[in-house]
Amino acid sequence: MLYNIWMSINVVYEMLLPLLWLVVLLGLAWAATLVLALKRASMSQWRRSLPMTGLVGLVGAVLVFFLVPFLTHSSLADLYKFIDWLFLVGTAVAVGVALMVATWPGLTWLKKT
Amino acid sequence: MSNSKIDRRTILAGLAAAPLAAALASAADPVQARVNTPAHIVIAGSGTGGIAMANRLARGLNGARITVIDANDEHSYKPGWTMVAGGVWSVDRVSMPPASHFLPRDIQRVHENIIEFDPAANTVVTSGGQRIRYDFLVVATGLQMNWGAIQGMDVSAIGQNGLTSVYASAQAAATTWQLMDALRKTGGRLVTTVPHTPIRCGGAPVIMAYLFEDQARRAGTRARVDIQFYTALGTLLGQPDFNRDIRRRFGERNIGFNLHQRLTSIDIGARRATFTAAEGAQNAVAGTQTTVEYDFIHVVPPMSANDSVRNSDLAWKEGPFAGGGWLEVNRETLQHRRFPNVFGIGDINGTPRGKSAASIKGAAPIVAHNLIRVIQNQAPDQQFNGYSSCPLVTRVGSAQLLEIDYDGNLIPSIPFVDPLADSFFAWVMKDRLLKPAYSALLRGRI
Numbered sequence: 038m039l040y041n042i043w044m045s046i047n048v049v050y051e052m053l054l055p056l057l058w059l060v061v062l063l064g065l066a067w068a069a070t071l072v073l074a075l076k077r078a079s080m081s082q083w084r085r086s087l088p089m090t091g092l093v094g095l096v097g098a099v100l101v102f103f104l105v106p107f108l109t110h111s112s113l114a115d116l117y118k119f120i121d122w123l124f125l126v127g128t129a130v131a132v133g134v135a136l137m138v139a140t141w142p143g144l145t146w147l148k149k150t
Numbered sequence: 151m152s153n154s155k156i157d158r159r160t161i162l163a164g165l166a167a168a169p170l171a172a173a174l175a176s177a178a179d180p181v182q183a184r185v186n187t188p189a190h191i192v193i194a195g196s197g198t199g200g201i202a203m204a205n206r207l208a209r210g211l212n213g214a215r216i217t218v219i220d221a222n223d224e225h226s227y228k229p230g231w232t233m234v235a236g237g238v239w240s241v242d243r244v245s246m247p248p249a250s251h252f253l254p255r256d257i258q259r260v261h262e263n264i265i266e267f268d269p270a271a272n273t274v275v276t277s278g279g280q281r282i283r284y285d286f287l288v289v290a291t292g293l294q295m296n297w298g299a300i301q302g303m304d305v306s307a308i309g310q311n312g313l314t315s316v317y318a319s320a321q322a323a324a325t326t327w328q329l330m331d332a333l334r335k336t337g338g339r340l341v342t343t344v345p346h347t348p349i350r351c352g353g354a355p356v357i358m359a360y361l362f363e364d365q366a367r368r369a370g371t372r373a374r375v376d377i378q379f380y381t382a383l384g385t386l387l388g389q390p391d392f393n394r395d396i397r398r399r400f401g402e403r404n405i406g407f408n409l410h411q412r413l414t415s416i417d418i419g420a421r422r423a424t425f426t427a428a429e430g431a432q433n434a435v436a437g438t439q440t441t442v443e444y445d446f447i448h449v450v451p452p453m454s455a456n457d458s459v460r461n462s463d464l465a466w467k468e469g470p471f472a473g474g475g476w477l478e479v480n481r482e483t484l485q486h487r488r489f490p491n492v493f494g495i496g497d498i499n500g501t502p503r504g505k506s507a508a509s510i511k512g513a514a515p516i517v518a519h520n521l522i523r524v525i526q527n528q529a530p531d532q533q534f535n536g537y538s539s540c541p542l543v544t545r546v547g548s549a550q551l552l553e554i555d556y557d558g559n560l561i562p563s564i565p566f567v568d569p570l571a572d573s574f575f576a577w578v579m580k581d582r583l584l585k586p587a588y589s590a591l592l593r594g595r596i
Contacts, residue, residue: 044587044596051586109581110238111547111574120567121574 063139071142078145086145093140098133102126184212187525192274192284194264196220196249198228198592199496199510200290205594206518207288208254211525216257217284219264219276223248226320227585229507232354235316235326236361238546238581244320252592264291267462269489286491286521289477291459293350293497293505295451301415303449311418312446316358317350326358329446334366337374338445341423343413345452346382347474350497350505353540353552355379355450356387356396362448363403364545377405378442380423382412384430388503389558392542392550395570399544408432411440413449423447455498464492466500476500481556482533484517490524493517501536502556508539511591518594537561541580549576 053060074083105125106112116122191207193200196218204218225246233239250259262276267289274282295317297305308318309325312333316323333340340362344355359379366375379386379400386396386407400407410431415424424441427434434440453474459465460475464486471478477494478487481501486492495517497505504513513534520530536556541549551569555561562569590596 040596044590047590047596048583048586051589054589105578106547106574109547109578111577111581115547115572115574115577118567118571118573118575120564124575124578 067139067142070146074142074146078148082148083141083145086141086148089144090137090141093144094133094137097136098129101132102129105129184210185522185526186212187214189285189525190215190217190283191286191288191521192282193218193288193290194220194267194274195290195292195496195498196222196253196259197225197290197292197496198507198588199292199514200288201225201249201252201592202510202514202594203288203290203495203518204253204257205592206514207521208257209594210518210522214525216254217260217282218253218257219260219262219274219282220249221261221263221277223250223261225249225252227588229351229584229588231316231320231323232351232357232361232543233580234320234323235314235330235358236543236546237327237331237365238361241320241324243585244323246589252589264458267458267464269463269486269492272491284491286525287489287493288517288521289459289464289492289494289498290496291456291498293453294456295453296347297451299345299452300413300449302418303416303451304418307418312421312444313416313418313449314446315449315451316354317450326448330362330365333446334369334371334375336445337371338376339443340375340377340446340448341442341444342377342379342448342450343423344379344381344383344450346412346428347452347454348476348503348505349450349453351540352503352505353387353542355381355448357543358448359405360399360403360542360544361546363405368546372404379405379407380411380413380425380442381407381409382428384409389552389554389560391560391570392552395550410434414439416447416449421445421447455500459498464489471500474500481536483520483530484513484534485520485524485530493521503554503558504536504538504556506538506540507588507591508553509537511587511596512537514591514594535561541576541584543577543580544572547577548572548574549580551576551579 105128191214193204200218204216207216225248227244227246230239230244234241234244260276262278264274265277266275272284297303305318307313308315308322312329314326314329316326342355342359363377366372385393387393410428411425412428413423414426421444422441423444424439427436427438429436455475459477464477465475466472466478477498477500479494479499480487484493495513496510516532516534519532523530539553542552543549553561553563560569
């Protein structure tokens with residue numbers, strides 16, 4: 038199990054490696070908005086931006102769910118097994134959550150301004 | 151005011167969880183504590199196995215001198231060549247940085263080929279005339295394609311007159327698809343072959359047959375393309391369950407197959423292939439020759455150990471692996487059976503099955519661990535079960551995940567999933583996930 042987690046981390050790392058500059062850039066932008074939001078937004082403002090954040094995550098997840106089969110020359114009709122659905126839904130949910138984490142500070146800060 | 155904001159310490163604590171990933175790394179890596187040694191280790195070959203071993207040994211040893219010997223610095227993602235030849239990937243998707251990009255900085259490189267192994271003297275001789283002594287040797291030379299064993303075969307003619315092979319190079323894989331794409335527009339007779347020897351990635355010929363059939367179907371010309379699969383072996387694949395499954399699929403998809411038929415000569419200009427029947431062939435006495443006309447042929451050459459290993463004392467001298475001159479290693483420890491300071495990894499090993507990148511992934515940590523123990527005058531204590539894996543692409547968009555051990559037993563990583571069923575997940579692995587995993591394998595991290 039530990040090995041599989043380690044392997045997954047490595048696969049993601051190797052996939053992102055060619056785009057490292059972009060990842061760093063986005064990470065810095067995210068950190069900047071996080072700091073701004075933490076400094077200026079109240080708890081209620083964080084809460085108010087949550088529905089929009091959820092919507093962004095949901096849209097991202099739905100897009101990933103339908104796009105991944107298309108981008109891999111496959112289709113939803115090729116999903117036969119439990120593991121296929123688990124993988125696709127899991128990927129979509131993971132991307133959705135990542136999008137929520139990425140956009141929540143920014144949306145909170147926008148609400149503030 | 152500060153009470154109404156999210157606690158910054160909570161955020162910082164969350165961020166601090168990131169190093170958990172690093173902790174997982176050390177927990178998952180079997181080579182942990184560095185061993186002090188002045189030993190000189192020579193790694194013969196800078197392919198997948200050689201690079202992975204160099205990284206693992208450089209991390210596991212302190213003070214050792216590691217020398218990697220190989221004239222070739224180019225590296226290509228060979229597991230992706232079937233995707234190129236099957237018209238799924240463009241050829242640039244199998245390009246990789248050179249071997250030197252993945253090798254540790256503090257090792258020595260000798261950009262020459264090894265032409266002689268002298269294990270009794272702990273020495274290798276290079277094409278440049280250097281005699282290099284070693285304390286320990288890792289043989290990772292890969293294998294050689296014996297195109298010359300097929301009379302009339304000219305590997306430089308691949309891409310002309312319907313002659314193709316996914317095994318020759320990435321470029322040959324690309325031309326294989328160009329010719330297939332042309333054939334599926336016109337229709338014609340497609341022949342694909344399997345030799346009598348062990349081959350790299352044993353599932354590739356079947357994958358090619360499946361993809362050729364699927365691409366013709368997608369073009370709407372399937373009825374005009376006759377596909378015939380000729381194999382010198384008695385099965386379509388060595389694993390019995392998969393063999394039965396492939397026979398069933400070939401039947402359903404109208405792919406003809408001919409067992410015990412070995413491609414012995416080819417007339418490239420006339421597009422004629424001659425097969426010689428072996429014992430067990432249907433409707434043919436052993437030795438009978440049959441000439442087949444084709445519009446497109448996919449040739450898989452006979453393969454063996456490199457001549458330098460084959461002609462050395464490192465090769466098996468008797469038994470099923472002697473004919474190919476494969477490296478005589480203990481199949482569990484991957485230590486040489488007669489020269490305990492020699493280990494083998496990858497295609498060169500004279501072990502059942504397992505000439506695949508997945509097999510190297512399974513073997514590399516074990517070889518590194520066992521070699522480090524031998525350096526410390528201890529006996530090897532980890533055993534390799536012969537794990538090998540192949541996402542057997544059944545058509546564009548779907549694959550089966552074949553995972554086997556030395557004895558051909560199915561050892562699926564996900565036990566409750568039927569490995570014989572078509573899978574989107576296995577396809578995505580092949581299409582998107584395995585190349586990054588391969589890079590991590592080269593770096594010695596998985």
